[in-house]
Amino acid sequence: MNNLYIPRSGISLDRRGFLGLSALGLSAAALSACGGGPSTSGGKAAGKVEQIDFSGVKPAKEITFWTSNPGDSIKVSTELVNAFNASQTDIKVKLVTAGADYEEIAQKFQTAQTGGDLPDLINLSDVWWFRYKMNDQIIPLDSLFETLEFETDDFVDSLLGDYLYDDAHWAVPWARSTPLFYYNKDHWKKAGLPDHGPETWEEFDEWKAKLAAKGGAKFAFQFPALAGYAGWTLQNNLWGWGGGWSKEESFDISCNSKESVEALSFLKDWVYKDKVAGVAGVDQIQDFAAGVASTTVGSTGDLITAITSAKFDVGVAPLPAGPAETDKICPTGGSGVGIPKDISPERQLAAGTFLKFLTEPEQAIKFSEATGYVPVRKSADPAAILKKTPQAQVAIDQLPNTRxxxxxxxxxxxxxxxxxxxxxxxxxxxxxxxxEMDSLKTALDKIYTDQVKPLI
Structure with a gap:
């Protein structure tokens, strides 16, 4: 997301200039309609970002960290909080499970905006953090980076860059992920397939009949549960065919293009024509681990769960390419950590101190080792992760091919x-x-026309 293109307005902005719109009469409340969230109201006029001056500020003695425990991370997060509390006596961090998923923690954070019981740090998903920024609910972190001497150059560039707007960073990468291709090696062997994932979806199309006939599972492929996953993972298939939900870096909706329809028709045939694929009702990784399907697509955050739950050897591969595109066909995902605006500078400084500790290479490796999320620091030595979970190398290697x-x-x-x-x-x-794609285009265009265009 390097540029924002606003159709019919003649405005094209890179992420650094995106918020400098006050001269055009554009408000942050208006732009908040572009992000997901329980509300699109609130916020202040966009303009130059003011960094907080932390000189002379002493950190608060106690702070809270809200998390939704992505990737079943409660145990390792508790260990990291305890390690921080034991490492010094100035600041005590309390870990709070503030929701079962990103949506629940977002709703609770919204309620806290008026209730006053705000956290000091909050786990922000790839979709939700932008709305908080637009509604002026989280702070720019760059002055904290300087005050606390964060080694920002050591973060994986694309992951830290995801939070950059108007020359300011609004979160720090933490539980970051990409989708992966999971396969049952036992089923692969029974079907006489090579022990690796398909390079393209067309190659898997040739393999699926063998899996269906000899693999031993109900389905050769299990689509992820569509709620929360369809929009994310199917970007890979759409991009591979040269399509997309919208054209790259724009609001020009292209879900009903020839390329997008071909990509989705290709997948639909697996279900109704070939009858070798199903759709997960709740959790495709649970179905996969139970042997219901020979393969599926899931998050890197599901890696440890898949390996420990399955009673077979789990194979992991990068997402297959399409017939039109082979590069940059894997979407990023996951979450970061931000700091609320409406708390004291003392609490913000203490939160930043813990945030620095949480994302240092040693802690980044511990978190990745326990969950399967990708390491967010360049200098983080993945040896411990790879010794325990060699499959994690796939996720690390796939990062340069993300979009x-x-x-x-x-x-x-x-x-x-x-x-x-x-x-x-x-x-x-x-x-x-x-x-259906014509109908989806109509729905998405209406969202843009009704909720975005009138305000810009």
């Missing part, structure tokens, strides 16, 4: 839900792909 997510999913409120609903119609109700 920032589709605007239609990230910035249109309710866009991800519309994608999930229309994909459910296609993959679980056998609806016509072109008709």
């Amino acid at each position: 920032s997510q589709d605007y239609a999913r990230v910035f249109l409120p309710g866009g991800d839900l519309e994608m999930a609903n229309h994909m459910a119609s296609i993959l679980t109700e056998n609806k016509d792909v072109q008709a």
Whole structure:
């Protein structure tokens, strides 16, 4: 997401200039309609970002860290909090499970804006953090970086860069992920397939019949649960065919393009024509680990769960390419950590102190080793991770082939839900792909027209 293109307005902005819009009469409240979240109201006029001056500020003695425990990370997060508390006596961190998922923690954070019981740090998903920034609810972190001497150059550039707007960083990468291709090695062997993932989806299309006939599972492939996953993982398939939910770096909706329809029709045939694929009702990794499907697509954050839950040897591969595109066909994902605005500088400084500790190479490796999320620091030695979980090398190697997510999913409120609903119609109700994608385009254009365009 290097540029924001606003159709019919003649405005094209890079991420550093995105917020400098006050001269155009554009408010942060208006732009907050571009992000997901329980509300698109509130916020102040966009303008030059003011960094907080922490000179002379003494850190608070106690702070809270809200997390939704992504990747079943409660145990390792507790260990890291305890390690920080034991390493010094100035600041005590309390870990709070503030929701079962990103949506629940977002709702609780919204409630806290008026209730006054704000955390000092909060776990922010790839979709939700931008809304908090637009509504003026989190602080720019760069002055904290300077005050506390963060080694920002050591963060993986693309991961830290995801939070850069108007020359300011609004979060720090933490539980970051990409989708991976998971396969059952026992089923692969029974089907006479080579012990590696397919390079392209067309290659898997040739393999699926062998898996269905000899692999031993109910399905050769299991689509992820569509709610929350369809809009994310299917970006890979759409990009591989030269399509997308929207055209790259724009709000020009392209989900009903020839390329996008071809990509989705290709997948639909697995379910209804070839009858070798199913759709997970709740959790595709649980289904995969139970042997229901020979392969699926899931987050790197599911890696440890998949390996420990399965009673077979789990294979992991990068996402397959398409017939049109082979580079930059894997979306980024996961979450970072930000600091609320409406707390005292003393609490913000203490939060920054813990945030620095939390993302240092040693802690980054411990977190990745326990969860399967990718290490966020360049200098983090993955030897311990790879010794315990060699499959993690795939996620690390795939990082250079990632692409920032589709605007239609990230910035249109309710866009991800519309994608999930229309994909459910296609993959679980056998609806016509072109008709559903035409309908989706209408829905996404309406979101833009009704909730974004009138305010810019």
